[in-house]
Every structure is written in C-alpha cells, then in structure tokens.
Amino acid sequence: MTYSELSAQIFQKQSYLCIGLDTDPRKLPRHLLTESDPVFAFNKAIIDATHDLTVAYKPNIAFYEAQGPRGWESLQKTLDYIPNDCFTIADAKRGDIGNTSDLYARAFFDPTAAGLAFDSVTVAPYMGRDSVTPFLAYEGKWVILLALTSNIGSADFQRQLVGDQELFEMVIETARTWASPDQLMFVVGATQVDEFSRIREMAPDNFLLVPGVGAQGGNLEEVSRLGLTAKGGLLVNASRSILYASDGLDFAEKARAEAKALQTEMARQLAHIR
Numbered sequence: 147m148t149y150s151e152l153s154a155q156i157f158q159k160q161s162y163l164c165i166g167l168d169t170d171p172r173k174l175p176r177h178l179l180t181e182s183d184p185v186f187a188f189n190k191a192i193i194d195a196t197h198d199l200t201v202a203y204k205p206n207i208a209f210y211e212a213q214g215p216r217g218w219e220s221l222q223k224t225l226d227y228i229p230n231d232c233f234t235i236a237d238a239k240r241g242d243i244g245n246t247s248d249l250y251a252r253a254f255f256d257p258t259a260a261g262l263a264f265d266s267v268t269v270a271p272y273m274g275r276d277s278v279t280p281f282l283a284y285e286g287k288w289v290i291l292l293a294l295t296s297n298i299g300s301a302d303f304q305r306q307l308v309g310d311q312e313l314f315e316m317v318i319e320t321a322r323t324w325a326s327p328d329q330l331m332f333v334v335g336a337t338q339v340d341e342f343s344r345i346r347e348m349a350p351d352n353f354l355l356v357p358g359v360g361a362q363g364g365n366l367e368e369v370s371r372l373g374l375t376a377k378g379g380l381l382v383n384a385s386r387s388i389l390y391a392s393d394g395l396d397f398a399e400k401a402r403a404e405a406k407a408l409q410t411e412m413a414r415q416l417a418h419i420r
C-alpha cells in the first residue's frame with residue numbers, strides 16, 4: 147500500500163487505528179480451543195468484527211514464532227485473510243548485517259521466495275544503515291524503524307545524549323537520509339507524549355506507528371493533537387485492550403466495541419485537521 151493509499155484509507159474510514167494481533171493461545175476463549183487452528187479462528191473473528199474500523203493490522207511475530215511451524219501457518223492464514231484495504235505490519239523488530247537482513251526482508255516481503263507478503267516490517271536501527279537498507283530494496287514495502295519506544299527501558303539508550311542530540315533523534319535524522327516518507331515510518335510510543343512535538347518537527351511527513359494506548363495507558367487525544375498531519379500521518383496501535391476485552395462467547399463483539407470507541411475518538415480528532 148502506498149503513502150497516498152494509506153492516507154486515503156484514513157480519511158475514508160475516519161480511523162488511524164492499527165489493531166495488534168498479539169494472539170496468545172493461553173488467552174483464547176475456551177470455546178475456540180476445539181477449532182483445528184484456534185489462533186486463526188480467533189484472528190478471523192477479530193478481523194471480521196473490526197475491519198471497517200481499522201486501517202492496519204499488526205501481528206506481533208513473537209506470538210506466532212513461539213508456536214513453532216504451527217504458528218507460522220496461523221500467521222500465513224491470518225495475513226491472507228486481512229482485507230486488501232488494510233495495511234499490514236509484521237512487528238518483528240529485525241535488523242542484522244546486510245546479507246542476513248536481506249533474508250529477513252525476503253521472509254516478510256517476498257512470497258515468490260517462500261516468504262510472506264506484508265506491507266511493512268518493524269526494524270531495530272542499532273546495527274546501522276547496512277542492516278536497514280536491504281528492507282528498502284523492495285519497492286512499495288515499508289520499514290518501520292524503532293525510534294522512541296513505549297517501554298521504560300527506552301531511557302537506557304534511546305534517551306542518552308550523543309553530542310547534543312538524544313540517540314532517538316539521531317536515529318530519526320539519519321534514517322531520513324536513507325529513505326523517503328513513502329517507505330519509512332518511525333515507532334514512537336504513546337507513553338512518550340512529551341517528545342511528540344519535537345519528533346513531528348524532525349519528521350513532518352513520516353507516518354508514526356504509535357503503540358501504547360490501551361493496556362500501556364497512553365493518551366489517544368494527546369497523541370493525536372501532537373502527531374496528526376494533513377495526510378493523517380499516524381497509525382495508533384492497540385492490541386490487548388481490543389483482543390482480550392472479553393474471553394467469552396462475545397469476545398469479537400466486545401473487541402469491536404473497544405475498536406469502535408477508539409475509532410470514534412479518531413474521527414473526532416480528524417475533524418480538527420485539514
């Protein structure tokens with residue numbers, strides 16, 4: 147999906163919601179456990195219940211890898227099931243020396259080489275340019291680079307001064323010379339709202355993937371006020387608060403209600419721009 151297509155989806159659906167498919171087999175409603183693939187059955191029900199309210203789905207790859215080959219199969223089926231009007235994010239946080247990143251990129255971007263067909267993958271910047279550029283070699287595919295993450299440990303390295311900048315600022319400034327906003331987004335935690343204006347100034351056109359509303363307590367209204375652009379420019383993720391709103395027969399209905407509440411607030415915020 148291109149930048150302008152993603153932007154158009156945001157205004158059409160009045161939503162910049164990204165639903166995180168962090169599907170933990172230990173948290174599935176009991177009635178799904180008799181299905182041949184309970185993880186896929188759960189994801190399918192969540193997608194059916196929410197696809198009109200969300201512009202993106204973000205399976206966190208750890209939840210699938212932890213299931214071995216069966217998990218990869220559930221992931222492939224889930225990806226195939228996501229409607230074409232939704233942007234797809236492999237939240238894998240990859241990045242290694244060039245030839246290894248090349249294979250990571252194939253794994254998430256190249257179905258002709260037995261890989262998956264995601265629109266984007268999250269990448270860690272720590273190993274530098276040659277660890278990131280192999281992902282950018284795929285035209286039309288996106289790198290979502292970790293900049294300022296939502297967790298407490300983000301202070302350990304990302305907030306440290308390198309010269310007169312914090313490390314996350316250097317990541318944003320440098321990575322912007324590697325790719326255009328058509329292929330490069332940044333991860334900025336919703337819990338980092340004090341830094342949002344500064345980040346928006348540094349990356350005025352880049353989409354920001356913002357995890358941390360819902361279970362981590364980030365504030366959607368503030369993130370939106372400081373991060374939205376005339377093109378949208380935000381994908382705000384929620385995972386647990388939507389997926390596990392109920393563990394009963396009504397789980398999909400309750401998930402929709404959670405997604406609807408976020409989308410309603412997003413529509414209200416979108417009315418303030420343009």
Ligand SMILES: O=c1ccn([C@@H]2O[C@H](COP(=O)(O)O)[C@@H](O)[C@H]2O)c(=O)[nH]1
Pocket residue numbers: 166168206237294295296297333334335357358359360361362383384385386387
């Ligand atoms: O800084 C980051 C980067 C990634 N994540 C991921 O986003 C979701 C958040 O899940 P919630 O249940 O909505 O808290 C999860 O997959 C994380 O690995 C993040 O939280 N922060």
